[in-house]
Amino acid sequence: MAYANFETREIHCKVLYMGAHGAGKTANLRSIYKRSTIRLAREPVTFVDDQASPYEFLPLSIGQLRDFHVKMHIYTMPENSLYPTFNMVLLRGLDGLVFVADSGLAALQENIDAWSHAKDLLTQEGYNFSALPRVIQYNKRDVETAIPLELLRQELNPHGLQDVEAVATQHLGTLETIQKIAGLILDEMGK
Numbered sequence: 001m002a003y004a005n006f007e008t009r010e011i012h013c014k015v016l017y018m019g020a021h022g023a024g025k026t027a028n029l030r031s032i033y034k035r036s037t038i039r040l041a042r043e044p045v046t047f048v049d050d051q052a053s054p055y056e057f058l059p060l061s062i063g064q065l066r067d068f069h070v071k072m073h074i075y076t077m078p079e080n081s082l083y084p085t086f087n088m089v090l091l092r093g094l095d096g097l098v099f100v101a102d103s104g105l106a107a108l109q110e111n112i113d114a115w116s117h118a119k120d121l122l123t124q125e126g127y128n129f130s131a132l133p134r135v136i137q138y139n140k141r142d143v144e145t146a147i148p149l150e151l152l153r154q155e156l157n158p159h160g161l162q163d164v165e166a167v168a169t170q171h172l173g174t175l176e177t178i179q180k181i182a183g184l185i186l187d188e189m190g191k
Contacts, residue, residue, distance in 0.1 A: 008069075013071070017074065019099055032074070058074045088125065141173075
């Protein structure tokens, strides 16, 4: 959960990007890095395109909340099941979840399975899934075989969670996704 450092006047939040293989989690982090103007790191985070990298991380400053500077730590969940212990550690202290769905028709079942797997993982770790701040991002809206938005919502978002249409490789919808999850987390912290 979010923690406050009263000495430095900072609040740290942890957000996890999950989704089916190839849905665009890495492309989201790259886009966020390129489009954001306030960063915690001076140098770009290295995004390795091979399967050896267990996760990706991007620290991001999202502004002020009263007298505190809010910092978001964004991670991607590894898709390789060789890291089950690592996944459990990565899930600890989670403040919000972004589920990235591939809008292509061929990826529909994989999206449904990945969403179900995300729910199972978080429930196993003791989270009340319905209380966790969540945003669904429908990525790759530019592909020829993109499923109509209403069908995606029917399959992945029947409860009306906040959602965003995106094309991460073109930097569309990525910052909007971060803004939505940050708003949900800050609302939760304000309670």
